[in-house]
Amino acid sequence: MTLLTVSDLTKTYGEHTAVNNIHFELTKGKCIALLGPNGAGKTTILRMLAGLLAPSTGSITFSGYKPNQDIRKEIGYLPQYPTFHSWMTGREFLIYSGQLHSLSKKESQEKADLLLKKTGIYEARHKRIHTYSGGMKQRLGIAQAIIHQPKLLMLDEPVSSLDPIGRRDVLTLMEELKENMTILFSTHILSDADEISDELLLLKNGHLLESGSINELRKKYQTAMIELQFTGDIAMYEQKLLELPSVTNVINKRDVLHVSVTDVDQARDEVIQKAALELWPITQLTMNHSTLEDLFMRVVTK
Amino acid sequence: MRQWYTIFQKEMLENWRNFKWVWVPLVILVLSIMDPITTYYMPEILDAVGNLPEGAIFEMPTPSPAESIMMSLSQLSTLGVLVIILMSMQTISGEIRSGVSEIILVKPVNYSNYVTAKWASFVLISLASLFIGLIGSWYYTNLLFGDLAFIDLLKVFAFYGLWFMFIISLSIFFNTMVKNQGLILFLTIVIVMVLNLLTSVLGKYFNWSPSQLSQHIGEMLLTNEITSDLMASAIITIAATILLLIISVIVFKSRKIAE
Numbered sequence: 001m002t003l004l005t006v007s008d009l010t011k012t013y014g015e016h017t018a019v020n021n022i023h024f025e026l027t028k029g030k031c032i033a034l035l036g037p038n039g040a041g042k043t044t045i046l047r048m049l050a051g052l053l054a055p056s057t058g059s060i061t062f063s064g065y066k067p068n069q070d071i072r073k074e075i076g077y078l079p080q081y082p083t084f085h086s087w088m089t090g091r092e093f094l095i096y097s098g099q100l101h102s103l104s105k106k107e108s109q110e111k112a113d114l115l116l117k118k119t120g121i122y123e124a125r126h127k128r129i130h131t132y133s134g135g136m137k138q139r140l141g142i143a144q145a146i147i148h149q150p151k152l153l154m155l156d157e158p159v160s161s162l163d164p165i166g167r168r169d170v171l172t173l174m175e176e177l178k179e180n181m182t183i184l185f186s187t188h189i190l191s192d193a194d195e196i197s198d199e200l201l202l203l204k205n206g207h208l209l210e211s212g213s214i215n216e217l218r219k220k221y222q223t224a225m226i227e228l229q230f231t232g233d234i235a236m237y238e239q240k241l242l243e244l245p246s247v248t249n250v251i252n253k254r255d256v257l258h259v260s261v262t263d264v265d266q267a268r269d270e271v272i273q274k275a276a277l278e279l280w281p282i283t284q285l286t287m288n289h290s291t292l293e294d295l296f297m298r299v300v301t302k
Numbered sequence: 303m304r305q306w307y308t309i310f311q312k313e314m315l316e317n318w319r320n321f322k323w324v325w326v327p328l329v330i331l332v333l334s335i336m337d338p339i340t341t342y343y344m345p346e347i348l349d350a351v352g353n354l355p356e357g358a359i360f361e362m363p364t365p366s367p368a369e370s371i372m373m374s375l376s377q378l379s380t381l382g383v384l385v386i387i388l389m390s391m392q393t394i395s396g397e398i399r400s401g402v403s404e405i406i407l408v409k410p411v412n413y414s415n416y417v418t419a420k421w422a423s424f425v426l427i428s429l430a431s432l433f434i435g436l437i438g439s440w441y442y443t444n445l446l447f448g449d450l451a452f453i454d455l456l457k458v459f460a461f462y463g464l465w466f467m468f469i470i471s472l473s474i475f476f477n478t479m480v481k482n483q484g485l486i487l488f489l490t491i492v493i494v495m496v497l498n499l500l501t502s503v504l505g506k507y508f509n510w511s512p513s514q515l516s517q518h519i520g521e522m523l524l525t526n527e528i529t530s531d532l533m534a535s536a537i538i539t540i541a542a543t544i545l546l547l548i549i550s551v552i553v554f555k556s557r558k559i560a561e
Binding site for chain 1: 304305308309312315316319320400401402404405406407408409410411558559560561
């Protein structure tokens with residue numbers, strides 16, 4: 001089921017086109033990553049969806065609403081660099097957020113305490129926000145975005161600015177939230193997208209280059225490749241590998257041989273036969289290891 | 303309505319925590335009592351400063367109680383107005399600049415609630431400050447220059463309060479239009495100055511302008527009756543305030559804050 005439809009969305013600033021005629025749909029219940037290098041237009045898209053920017057042309061349609069209608073009730077949004085009323089305490093800010101969403105004072109207080117615990121900042125709930133660290137602010141930012149249980153949660157670079165521990169915590173939290181809401185988040189870090197998203201929207205220079213589920217995209221951009229590692233000097237095996245009928249190219253990267261082949265299964269058999277015959281000191285053989293990074297680079301640089 | 307009260311409460315708390323509820327009443331009080339006191343003690347002050355030729359005699363007319371109150375109002379009309387603008391000039395623009403409105407206004411915040419709750423919180427501070435200031439002025443007036451009925455002071459408060467309310471509306475109005483706080487200060491002061499200038503140059507056409515309020519209040523204190531000019535000025539001020547608020551809401555609604 002489609003939760004949100006974006007059609008022909010364009011945003012221009014004078015001569016500069018930040019977002020260029022983009023079309024996509026968000027499926028309900030999925031976690032979708034908006035992936036692209038810096039300046040690809042990720043933040044601009046999220047801001048238009050959140051109603052903070054007006055699209056130059058095109059429409060954003062939420063299921064059950066008219067195109068470009070005010071959908072603020074249905075969404076939760078965390079900006080890339082969230083700023084709060086820093087003179088408030090974390091708990092006060094969450095209660096204020098809840099009340100702005102027309103929750104009663106009591107409901108807001110209960111939800112605030114629940115979310116403070118869930119996001120792990122309960123201990124600091126009575127401290128002023130200006131004393132919070134970056135990671136705590138990010139958690140507070142997520143808490144304020146979900147206090148009204150939105151149908152769509154939008155997070156702009158939720159983990160880019162965090163240290164490894166904070167990053168892990170936020171990703172775990174997002175994993176939990178996936179159960180209850182549709183999540184759209186932007187990132188330029190591929191492994192984050194790989195880890196928790198179901199679908200990808202790949203952007204570059206304001207264009208949507210590719211979209212689809214990660215597995216679909218993997219398949220589409222899969223390269224026939226085998227990686228081999230040996231003990232000892234590996235240079236002598238390069239030539240031997242090239243002699244195999246299905247091998248087209250061999251590259252030696254940091255003592256790992258990246259073998260491009262025409263057919264992976266056939267190449268594997270050939271390699272194993274030859275290795276068994278000549279007793280090659282193979283320590284590792286990996287097939288089809290096309291990472292999201294390969295995919296990304298392939299799409300972005302094509 | 304509940305959302306309006308939520309925002310209003312947040313504004314009140316903010317103005318309490320950043321000490322606006324302390325410094326604004328204090329400054330307004332000082333401005334209000336300064337002129338009556340210095341006028342009364344002027345001979346002593348001149349004496350103490352010295353530098354007067356031997357035998358020079360100054361005849362200082364003792365102001366009437368009404369004149370004493372008017373001296374306070376004239377301070378409030380200049381520096382007092384400045385204080386009111388300084389207090390309110392970043393209420394919306396500051397939130398947009400800091401980015402906090404990116405978090406607040408993506409929630410289903412009704413724009414008229416947002417604008418008018420902020421307006422009301424500042425009107426409340428400025429009226430409370432004005433009341434404290436006028437009570438101070440009244441106290442020294444009674445002490446130094448003679449009696450003024452308390453009911454007259456209340457009338458002064460009621461009518462002059464409208465002027466402060468109008469200033470807040472102007473400041474809020476520019477807050478919804480521009481981000482730069484210096485510009486908001488500048489534009490609000492320019493409008494007040496232009497109003498004053500027009501009133502003094504083209505007095506007969508601008509007899510009912512908001513900036514004529516204090517003039518008419520002076521007449522009220524002298525004649526002891528509420529003139530029709532004062533009523534007309536008051537009504538026009540209220541109308542202008544409401545109009546400014548309506549336009550502010552419309553402007554703010556149509557504005558995308560991340561542009």
